[in-house]
Amino acid sequence: MSNLRDQVIAITLEEGEAFQCGLWEVLWELNTISPDIPLEERLEFSISIVQELLISNKIRLLWGVWGKDVYDKIESLEECLTLIQDDKYWDPTKTDIQIYYETIQNTD
DSSP states (O other): OHHHHHHHHHHHHHHHHHSOEETHHHHHHHHHHOTTSOHHHHHHHHHHHHHHHHHTTSEEEEEEETTOOOEEEOOOHHHHHHHTTOGGGGOTTSOSEEEEEEEOOOOO
């Protein structure tokens, strides 16, 4: 599972560098790579990846409305960690208010 985790993390960070991605994109990528894993396990795995990337300060989460290109940063790590537990943000058909992510550029 470590190789799969590294692969999904790499794709997530690469996509997040280019533009704001819907939170669900992490799950969809995992669906493409490993469709044989049960959905519930894929969701848990996706949540753990996003959690790891948030805690290590590699991505940030943003609020957005479906179909609009306006995003507001979610400031609190605690709020981010709570929001990613909510299933509705992993399926863009469940709500018009979406959570997006973007990669935090390393300034070293």
